[in-house]
Amino acid sequence: MAIVRSLDPVAVRADFPIFERDFNGRxxxxxxxxxxxxxxxxxxxxxxxxxxxxxxxxxxxxYQIAEEATAAxxxxxxxxxxxxxxPSPREIVxxxxxxxxxxxxxxxxxxxHVGRADTVVLTELEHHSNLVPWQLLTQEKDADxxxxxxxxxxxxxxxxYEALLRTHPRLVSFPHVSNGIGTINPAREMVELAxxxxxxxxxxxxxxxxxxxxxxxxxxxxxxxFSGHKALGPPGSGALxxxxxxxxxxxxxxxxxxxxxxxxxxxxxxxxxxHKFEAGTPDISAAIxxxxxxxxxxxIGMDAVRAHERELTDYGLEVLPRAVPGLRIYGPLSSSERGxxxxxxxxxxxxxxxxxxxxxxxxxxxxxxxxxxxxxxxxGEAATVRASFGVYNDRDDIDRLAxxxxxxxxxxxx
Amino acid sequence: xxxLYRDEILEHYRNxxxxxxxxxxxxxxxxxxxLCGDRITLMLGINDEGTVEAVAFTGRGCAISQASASMLTDxxxxxxxxxxxRLGRQDxxxxxxxxxxxxxxxxxxxxxxxxxxxxxxxxEWQGSTDES
Numbered sequence: 019m020a021i022v023r024s025l026d027p028v029a030v031r032a033d034f035p036i037f038e039r040d041f042n043g044r045x046x047x048x049x050x051x052x053x054x055x056x057x058x059x060x061x062x063x064x065x066x067x068x069x070x071x072x073x074x075x076x077x078x079x080x081y082q083i084a085e086e087a088t089a090a091x092x093x094x095x096x097x098x099x100x101x102x103x104x105p106s107p108r109e110i111v112x113x114x115x116x117x118x119x120x121x122x123x124x125x126x127x128x129x130x131h132v133g134r135a136d137t138v139v140l141t142e143l144e145h146h147s148n149l150v151p152w153q154l155l156t157q158e159k160d161a162d163x164x165x166x167x168x169x170x171x172x173x174x175x176x177x178x179y180e181a182l183l184r185t186h187p188r189l190v191s192f193p194h195v196s197n198g199i200g201t202i203n204p205a206r207e208m209v210e211l212a213x214x215x216x217x218x219x220x221x222x223x224x225x226x227x228x229x230x231x232x233x234x235x236x237x238x239x240x241x242x243x244f245s246g247h248k249a250l251g252p253p254g255s256g257a258l259x260x261x262x263x264x265x266x267x268x269x270x271x272x273x274x275x276x277x278x279x280x281x282x283x284x285x286x287x288x289x290x291x292x293h294k295f296e297a298g299t300p301d302i303s304a305a306i307x308x309x310x311x312x313x314x315x316x317x318i319g320m321d322a323v324r325a326h327e328r329e330l331t332d333y334g335l336e337v338l339p340r341a342v343p344g345l346r347i348y349g350p351l352s353s354s355e356r357g358x359x360x361x362x363x364x365x366x367x368x369x370x371x372x373x374x375x376x377x378x379x380x381x382x383x384x385x386x387x388x389x390x391x392x393x394x395x396x397x398g399e400a401a402t403v404r405a406s407f408g409v410y411n412d413r414d415d416i417d418r419l420a421x422x423x424x425x426x427x428x429x430x431x432x
Numbered sequence: 433x434x435x436l437y438r439d440e441i442l443e444h445y446r447n448x449x450x451x452x453x454x455x456x457x458x459x460x461x462x463x464x465x466x467l468c469g470d471r472i473t474l475m476l477g478i479n480d481e482g483t484v485e486a487v488a489f490t491g492r493g494c495a496i497s498q499a500s501a502s503m504l505t506d507x508x509x510x511x512x513x514x515x516x517x518r519l520g521r522q523d524x525x526x527x528x529x530x531x532x533x534x535x536x537x538x539x540x541x542x543x544x545x546x547x548x549x550x551x552x553x554x555x556e557w558q559g560s561t562d563e564s
Contacts, residue, residue, distance in 0.1 A: 370470075370496070385468070387467070432442070
């Protein structure tokens with residue numbers, strides 16, 4: 019049995035230049051990694067390295083720096099494939115973010131396979147990016163959208179899921195981990211159930227890839243997406259993994275240069291996968307930066323990352339309710355079923371006010387609906403406060419959050 | 433701890449002035465920031481001379497949005513429409529008396545925006561609301 023290395027947040031923070039800044043004399047307590055992660059120096063260096071030392075276009079030139087750029091870009095693709103245990107880099111399409119990946123599947127696979135009166139099954143947990151593309155697709159095709167509800171603890175109601183599967187949907191999609199309230203969904207089980215009914219499965223891994231080991235082969239799903247900027251990479255990086263056979267059959271999404279083999283005035287043949295889905299010059303430096311970010315996470319080890327965040331979650335679930343009597347926490351209350359996310363409300367105080375006051379103490383949390391308006395409707399709240407953890411957080415950050423919240427309570431009860 | 437949440441603002445938030453409804457309002461508008469759940473319903477009683485004789489509001493949301501609404505109702509009560517129409521974003525910020533970050537500007541300006549809509553068609557708005 020492998021020993022899980024433990025992560026040292028102090029050592030980690032030394033690798034992230036942003037912590038050299040002080041905010042009103044205080045170190046940044048950044049608790050919004052679910053929105054985006056901070057970046058280690060190696061990622062910034064990788065981006066700058068491309069821009070300053072070999073900033074050629076990829077896949078085209080035969081001169082040295084073009085070869086260097088192509089190699090670096092394709093190395094990043096291979097790194098991504100290894101990181102999620104995809105069978106091959108050929109099954110990794112590089113995109114700007116998870117949103118683009120989902121749009122790619124909706125347009126390219128969805129328009130061919132979802133027809134009139136077909137069903138797509140989603141959940142009440144969806145981030146808008148895994149909801150709106152399917153709304154538009156099903157509206158265009160006159161197809162149906164169904165939703166797996168959550169119970170009052172924020173867990174998906176699997177009985178309803180199974181019932182919805184009996185309508186033989188074309189596609190099922192759900193978040194691996196909910197960005198809104200942190201629920202970790204039983205992904206493998208849900209994939210098996212879906213496949214038994216002939217549905218394909220797209221798993222939204224945006225909130226999972228940076229925070230726990232992900233193995234798309236073990237999961238058994240058909241499509242998996244994530245955003246690079248949440249996984250220590252630069253904004254503008256991300257990936258879609260899909261089964262080779264699906265990618266071969268899918269028509270292109272965006273078209274133009276680089277995704278072609280031969281172009282004549284009136285007909286064109288397309289490139290092999292995955293390049294068929296990568297039109298135009300991509301965000302080369304972002305992709306290379308993402309490779310560096312994933313390497314950084316691999317060096318820590320994703321089991322260690324998960325263990326670290328789980329420990330912080332346990333600590334937060336313990337100290338925050340003590341700081342705020344009557345604190346409302348949303349989602350499952352056990353850290354085994356929850357990613358490193360604690361979404362809550364302070365009774366009688368609007369989330370914006372909470373977040374603004376915490377900001378004064380250099381504690382960064384998110385206030386609002388976290389791109390999950392339907393989830394918030396279900397929770398019966400217009401807005402919530404969300405604290406989320408990353409490799410650079412420690413108990414001190416949570417203590418500062420608790421202290422800040424106690425201050426909010428005092429201020430509003432004077 | 434906080435200039436933003438100074439006593440006056442918290443006071444307006446806890447005990448908002450002119451909170452309630454009017455029986456036969458001359459003008460009504462419900463404004464909201466759907467992104468965060470701030471909402472204000474503003475009711476105005478305007479007499480024949482074009483003066484705001486009565487004003488009331490109800491609402492819920494963050495301290496900035498509600499305090500700003502409370503202060504605005506104090507500001508416009510008894511004033512002629514022509515003068516009210518010159519109110520702009522700076523007047524709101526001056527009443528609040530604090531620095532508002534861009535992220536919270538929408539909260540602070542919700543009440544002014546609601547007022548503008550309530551008076552839509554009645555008067556040409558002069559003041560700058562600067563909603564870029």
